[in-house]
Amino acid sequence: MKGWSIKWQVLLLALLPAALIALGLAWYFIQRGLSELDAALHNRGLAIARQLAPAAEYGVFSGNREILRRLAEAAAAEADVKWVAITDVNGEILAASGEHVALPAVADMQGLNVAVAATREALDFSAPIVVTQLAVEDEWYQAPPARRVIGRVTVELDRAPTLRAKEAVLQNGLIITAIGLFLAALVALRMSHRVTRPVLRLAQAVRQMGEGRLDLRVPEDSGGELQLLEAGVNRMAASLQASHENLQQRIADATLRLSYQAAHDTLTGLINRREFEVRLERALAGARHQGQIHTLCYLDLDQFKVVNDTCGHVAGDELLRQLSALLQARLRESDTLARLGGDEFGVLLENCDLATAEPVAESLRRTVKDYRFLWQDRSFGVGVSIGMVEINRDSGSLASLLSAADAACYAAKDRGRNRVHVYQEQDGEVQRRRGEMHWATRISQAMEENRFRLFRQPIVSADPSKGLAPHHEILLRMLSDEGELVLPMAFIPAAERYNLMPAIDRWVLSKVFSLFRECFGSEGDGPVCTVNLSGHSLCDESFLAFVHRQFELNQIPHRRICFEITETAAITNLREAVHFIEAMKARGCTFSLDDFGSGLSSFNYLKNLPVDYIKIDGAFVRDMDVDPMDYAMVEAIHRIGRVMGLATIAESVESETILERLRVIGVDYVQGEWLAAPVPLTDITGGRGFAV
Known part of the structure; x- marks a missing residue:
């Protein structure tokens, strides 16, 4: 059964x-x-x-x-x-x-x-x-x-x-029994049908509901407990139908939200880079097959980091939202404004050639220039650099189009910011930007093929009688495809531009720590190694944890590592720089402020940077023996350092006369090729390591 x-x-x-x-x-x-x-x-x-x-x-x-x-x-x-x-x-x-x-x-x-x-x-x-x-x-x-x-x-x-x-009695008895059984079967069947018909109807209804037919209802005509069960099934179906419809609506709403979020920037509500590239592809197809002409604008805000670093990310986000609304109001309904990332925006002006698009771009530039951002009783002015490129039948791929617009934008920045630059194939500024893009590819390949090399250059005491501890600045070089050494100034700008510096800094730090451990162990002997850090690494939230982990893995004494940060990087990323410096100084590391005097800052910033050394920019040191102004600058920087209790380092010392003048001023350390040229930093088995 x-x-x-x-x-x-x-x-x-x-x-x-x-x-x-x-x-x-x-x-x-x-x-x-x-x-x-x-x-x-x-x-x-x-x-x-x-x-x-x-x-x-x-x-x-x-x-x-x-x-x-x-x-x-x-x-x-x-x-x-x-x-x-x-x-x-x-x-x-x-x-x-x-x-x-x-x-x-x-x-x-x-x-x-x-x-x-x-x-x-x-x-x-x-x-x-x-x-x-x-x-x-x-x-x-x-x-x-x-x-x-x-x-x-x-x-x-x-x-x-x-x-x-007897046979008649038996036959009649069997006939009567058969008739009785037949009548009993009819009655039982009738009773069974009366009982099971509602149950089977309920079972079929439940099966169909399980298949998705939640609008199905069963008649409530059976009476007794079955009628209560029928009513309960109908109420359950109604509840499931309502829940299903509500769930479907929620799914539809969530799908719409996800679709919207997938195509839009959550901060500004503008479309994001992915959706912008989809529309660019569509515009490119229209230009190739139908002869349409469009214009792509690449916008990068000027002085945005001043607001972000001075007032915090909340203020920076609010500035981006307000500027997005202002820019959107200046465009046609058929135009597309997108946030491409950070403080960068893209504008697609459809069915608009360069001649028509230039006044539009200029209007966008003026809108940003004339806008004053107010935050906590402070007022800020920002600008925008705009690169423009026409989309026509001869335009290349999407990547080349974005590359051209990006190069034109940064050409506008290099020409003084807050201006519009139209892409031209033979434009020198654009070609330089294209060269940086090429360098970015070469840098990535060099990292994959382990073609970076480390050098060291001594930083010695200007007055040996003072007995100051020796330093070694760690310098980076790259081997070209032909095996030639490439100096940092050839590839560092591209690495900074395309955010490759954090990876380079991590590689340098891990190599230096590993070699230091091999040469000196964890006893604490050895020179102070000065390692350069980029502004990008200071902004990387995970970089501080990486540095701590390297110290733990290699058991290097913290006092043997000095981090060198350029003045421009420190001021541009002031909050992050101060946080990193304070965290590492608490462990025993020291810090040097490189190229001091070359940036746009004043001595006022020095009070906010808890560094140990000021490295005087070589541009002042190089000619201080013949240029009284340079001499005065070096002397002024040294005196400020003395007042603040900081040691001074003069770089680019290229003659004995310059060295003598630095001794007269009282500079603590000197560095230059006249004193000692950079040499490869190899492991101790190679016969050359850290010279103490």
């Missing part, structure tokens, strides 16, 4: 009791009918035999066979009687009637009881004939008390009618 449907289970439960009862009753009544037929035949034979025996007493006693014959014939005329025989006590037949058969054997001929013998075809009854009275001289006298058997009466009854009656 485990695999049966509920319909057949209910039908079986309804039919089985009725079938068992019907079969039991049929068996009872058939057995009773058959028993009654056998009993009736038996009683009939006994009655005939018992009636015939007394009647035959006189005939047997007197020897009157005629009387006996008439008695036998009269008895044989009874229904079901096959044969009647009257015998004397010795078994001799005195009279007989009917179909002659052999007399049944009687064990006790003198017995007073009726003997009964049965065969399949007949029942034989043998009753004794007993003398009950005597006739003497025509008078009857009672027999003496002792009864005497003088003969026997044998009656044979035919069992065929009884057997036929």
Whole structure:
């Protein structure tokens, strides 16, 4: 029954009791009918035999066979009687009637009881004939008390009618039973249908709901508990439908949001770089196949970092949002303004040639220039550098188009910022930018092929009698494809422009730490190594953790490492620089401010930078022996350092005269090729390592 449907289970439960009862009753009544037929035949034979025996007493006693014959014939005329025989006590037949058969054997001929013998075809009854009275001289006298058997009466009854009656009883019983079972099955089926139809309807409804048809409802017409179940299923379906519709709506809303977020910048609401490139591809296809002309503008904000570093990222984000709204208001509905990343924006002017686009770009530039950003009672002015390139039938790939616009934008920056620069194929500024892009590819390949090399240059005490600790500045070189050494100034600008400096700084730091550990272990001996860091690394939130991890892995004493940061990088990333310096000085590292005096800062910034050394820009040192102004600048920087308790380092010392003048001023350290040229920094097994 485990695999049966509920319909057949209910039908079986309804039919089985009725079938068992019907079969039991049929068996009872058939057995009773058959028993009654056998009993009736038996009683009939006994009655005939018992009636015939007394009647035959006189005939047997007197020897009157005629009387006996008439008695036998009269008895044989009874229904079901096959044969009647009257015998004397010795078994001799005195009279007989009917179909002659052999007399049944009687064990006790003198017995007073009726003997009964049965065969399949007949029942034989043998009753004794007993003398009950005597006739003497025509008078009857009672027999003496002792009864005497003088003969026997044998009656044979035919069992065929009884057997036929039994068969009829059995057949009728079976027919009645079959009819009863059939009627019981009809009733059970009706009951089963009445019970299972709602259940099956509910099961089908639940299955269809599971397939997604949550709008389906079942009739609530079954009554009783089934009606409660139907109502519950309908309520469940309604609840599921409402939840499904709500979920579908939420999914649709989430899909729209994800689609929007995938195509838009979360900060400004403008489309993002990915979507902008999709639209550029579409514009390029239109230009190639339909001859359309469009213009691409690449915008980079000027002085944005001043606001971001001075007032924080919240202020910078608000500035970007406000400028996005201002720029969007200056464009047509068909134009596209996108935030490409950081403070960079892209504008696609569709169906607009360069002649028409230039006034639009100029309008965008003036809008940004005239805008004043207010934040916490402070006012800031910003500008924007814009690079423009036309999109026409001859335009190259998407990458080359963006590269051209990017190069034109930075050409505008290099020409003084806050201006519009139109891309021209033979433009010298653009070609220089393209060269930086080429250098970026070469730098990446050099890193993959391990073609960077480290050099060291000593930083020595200007006055040996002071006994100042020796320093070594770690310098970076790159091997070209031809195996020639490339100086940093050839590739560092491109590395900074394309954000490759953090990876380079990490490589340099790990190599220096590894070599220092091999040469000096963790005992604390050895020179102070000065390692240059870029502004990009200072802005990298994970760089500080990387530096800590390198110290832990190599067990280098913190006091043996000095980090050198350029004045421009420190001021541009003032907050990040101060955080990094304070974190590492707390561990024992020292810091040197490189190229001091060459940037746009004033001495006021020096108060906010907790450095240990000021490295005087070589531009002032190189000619200080012949230029009084340079001499005065070096002297002023040294005096400021003394007041602040900082040691001074003069670079680009190229003659003994310059060295003597620096000693007169009191500069602490000197560095230059006249003193010691940079040499390769190799492991100690190569015969050359750190010279102490």
